[in-house]
Amino acid sequence: MHLGTVANKGKLTDILCPEAQICARAAGGHNAGHSIKANGISYDFHLLPSGLINPRCYNLIGSAVVFHFPSFWKELTALEEKGLKGVRERIFVSDRCQINFDLHAAVDGLEEIELGSNAVGTTKRGIGPAYSTKAARSGVRIHEIFDEETFERKLRLLASGYKKRFGDLLKYDVEEEIERFKQYRVELAPYVVDAVAFMKQAQEQDRSILIEGGQALMLDIDYGTYPYVTSSNAGLGGCVTGLALNPRKISEIIGVVKAYTTRVGSGPFKTEDTGEYGTKLQEIGREWGVSTGRKRRTGHLDLVVVKYSADVNHYTALNLTKLDVLDTFDTIKVAVKYIGPDGQPLESFPADLNLLEQCTVEYKEFEGWQKPTTKAKTWYDLPAKARAYVEFIEEFVGVKVKYIGTGPDREDMVVRK
Numbered sequence: 001m002h003l004g005t006v007a008n009k010g011k012l013t014d015i016l017c018p019e020a021q022i023c024a025r026a027a028g029g030h031n032a033g034h035s036i037k038a039n040g041i042s043y044d045f046h047l048l049p050s051g052l053i054n055p056r057c058y059n060l061i062g063s064a065v066v067f068h069f070p071s072f073w074k075e076l077t078a079l080e081e082k083g084l085k086g087v088r089e090r091i092f093v094s095d096r097c098q099i100n101f102d103l104h105a106a107v108d109g110l111e112e113i114e115l116g117s118n119a120v121g122t123t124k125r126g127i128g129p130a131y132s133t134k135a136a137r138s139g140v141r142i143h144e145i146f147d148e149e150t151f152e153r154k155l156r157l158l159a160s161g162y163k164k165r166f167g168d169l170l171k172y173d174v175e176e177e178i179e180r181f182k183q184y185r186v187e188l189a190p191y192v193v194d195a196v197a198f199m200k201q202a203q204e205q206d207r208s209i210l211i212e213g214g215q216a217l218m219l220d221i222d223y224g225t226y227p228y229v230t231s232s233n234a235g236l237g238g239c240v241t242g243l244a245l246n247p248r249k250i251s252e253i254i255g256v257v258k259a260y261t262t263r264v265g266s267g268p269f270k271t272e273d274t275g276e277y278g279t280k281l282q283e284i285g286r287e288w289g290v291s292t293g294r295k296r297r298t299g300h301l302d303l304v305v306v307k308y309s310a311d312v313n314h315y316t317a318l319n320l321t322k323l324d325v326l327d328t329f330d331t332i333k334v335a336v337k338y339i340g341p342d343g344q345p346l347e348s349f350p351a352d353l354n355l356l357e358q359c360t361v362e363y364k365e366f367e368g369w370q371k372p373t374t375k376a377k378t379w380y381d382l383p384a385k386a387r388a389y390v391e392f393i394e395e396f397v398g399v400k401v402k403y404i405g406t407g408p409d410r411e412d413m414v415v416r417k
Contacts, residue, residue, distance in 0.1 A: 011036055012256055012319045012403060013050045013212050014410055020210035022202055023051020024060040026242030027232035028214030029100050029130065030071040031123040038410050041082055048075045049212050052087050057210075063096035063195050064232060064242030066130040067142060069184045070102075093188070094195030095143040101155065104129040106172040107162050120228055120266055131221075131231035133158060142192055145185045152178050196244050203246050211239045213256075217309040218263075225353065228267025236313045255315040255399070257306050259323045259389075262287055262296040268353055270361050271335045272299040285325040300363065301334040307397050308349035318397065320390060321405035323382075324412075329368040332389065336396065337362035366392070374407045379416050382406075 014036045017023060025032075030047035037043075038053060045052075047068060049059040061067060072093075079087050104126025111129065112119045122128055133139035138158060145151050159174035202209060215234040218224045223235060232238060240247055260281055263269045272278065278298045281287065287296040309315075326332055338346045338359040350356050369385035376382050382390075382404070394401045404414040 011321070011405065011408075011410065011413070012254065013210060014038060014053050015403075015413060016210055017051045017054040017057050019208055020051060020054070020057055021207040022058050022060060023049040023054075023210045023212060024062050024199075024243055025049045025065055025212055025214060026062045027064040027234065027238040028230065029066040029125065029127045029232075030068045030075075031125050031127045031230065032214035036410070037408050043079060043082060043084075044075075046075060047071045048079075048091065051210060051212070052079060052084065052090060055084075055086060055090075057090065059091045060193075060195060060198060060243070061091070061093045061097060062243040063094040064238060065094070065097050066100040066127060066134070066232075067093060067097040068100040068125070069181075069188065073187070088191075091191060092193045092195070092198065093142060093191045094198075095141070095192050096195060097142045098130055098134045098139045099142060099145070100126050100130040101140075101158075102126070102177055103155070103159055103162065103172050103174070104133070106170060107166070110166050110169055118227075122265070128231045142188070145181060146189070148182075148185075151181065155181075199244050203249055209245075211243065211245070213239070217312055218305060220312075223312050225267045225356075226351075228265065235309075253314060253316050254319055254402070255306075255309060255313060255317075256319045256321060257301075257309075258285075258321050259301060259326055260285070261299050261302045261305065264294055264296050268356050269297055269299060270304075270338065270356065270359065271302045271333075272297050277329075280329075281325060284328075285322055300332075301393075303334050303336055303393065303396050304338055304346075304349060304361075305335075306393070310397050310399050311348065315399045317402035318394065318399050319403035319405065320393065320401050323386060323390070323404055324373045324406045326368065326386075326389075327372050327374070328370065330370070332366045332368055333363040334366070334392070335361045336364050364392070374412065376404075376406050376414055379404075379414060382414065 013023065033046050035042050035044050036050055036053055043053060051057040051059045076087055105124060107129045108122055108124045108126045112122060112124065140151060140154050155178060156174055159172065163170055213234060215230050217235045219230040220234040221229050221231055222233060236253060239245060261271050281298040282295060287298055288294060339362060340346055341358040346359065366389050367385060369383035371383040373382055373386055390401050390404060402416050406412045406414060
């Protein structure tokens with residue numbers, strides 16, 4: 001079976017990986033972040049696919065990923081130090097990846113300063129600038145590092161352009177980064193592959209392939225809350241193009257959504273709660289970013305957003321995570337409708353953020369179940385009111401909730417047949 005999945009959290013990837021022969025990242029960079037807790041050990045993943053947890057799973061960083069060399073080495077080393085075996089033999093990198101230089105990170109912060117109150121709230125890890133140079137056709141791809149003369153010429157030209165723009169504000173030494181790449185090109189060579197050929201062979205052999213999403217759809221460059229988005233295609237389309245997938249072979253598309261809603265960084269958040277309710281969600285749910293440590297903004301589950309995401313990504317199933325975080329809430333609200341300034345409900349999530357700002361939210365309230373769900377193993381282990389909450393979500397969105405997360409550990413998952 002070929003398993004093509006948009007999975008935004010590492011725990012589900014870890015559960016599905018025993019069936020997968022290949023786990024791949026399609027887009028984004030080391031701005032992604034999720035944790036997997038297995039055998040009492042917590043593993044953090046950013047640039048690397050979290051299929052590395054499975055000792056029988058090969059992993060690929062796909063062509064549309066922006067690749068940061070220091071993060072690659074750092075993550076591999078951290079996994080080995082925590083006892084994972086054979087990780088270096090099971091990771092490959094596409095030769096078409098764009099390089100995310102330290103130059104890009106230096107520029108990222110300066111661009112955010114330029115935007116002032118309109119700052120996007122990036123991770124300042126150079127993701128946006130790396131994708132910008134890719135689109136401008138001035139970026140450097142991994143295969144180019146093996147042509148030393150071309151590589152150095154292109155990086156110096158890139159640095160010169162940014163220096164003209166930012167002047168002395170840019171604190172960056174291009175010669176120092178060039179010097180480091182003399183070692184990088186030697187060390188990285190064994191991992192670099194033609195990912196088109198790699199994936200073609202895997203698909204022709206009907207290998208089980210798990211595609212791991214990095215960011216949620218609302219951060220997608222085309223379908224998210226633009227301009228408060230990441231710089232890549234975070235949805236299903238990005239998986240297909242970033243890995244040269246045959247769309248006719250995709251058997252399952254799993255959307256991962258929390259039982260409430262969170263957001264990192266700037267941008268609109270219609271159901272955000274900055275009071276006691278939101279603070280309680282933040283504390284119980286341990287809502288801070290794995291990559292940045294920033295606290296996530298929290299609020300009520302926004303089913304308008306979830307349905308919109310399903311309309312774009314065509315999910316075959318949902319993974320509802322962190323249901324246990326709601327165990328002690330008296331009342332639980334979910335957004336079911338946006339009402340426009342004309343008093344009429346919107347058909348879908350709007351592109352126009354000014355219109356979004358003028359909308360009011362219509363909620364449906366649920367009575368909390370006030371019972372622990374943390375050790376639930378089956379559907380009927382869940383309290384009746386929790387089951388009613390899940391059933392409403394799947395009926396509203398029109399997609400079956402197949403997986404229900406009830407805690408941080410690998411075993412804390414209810415799987416519905």
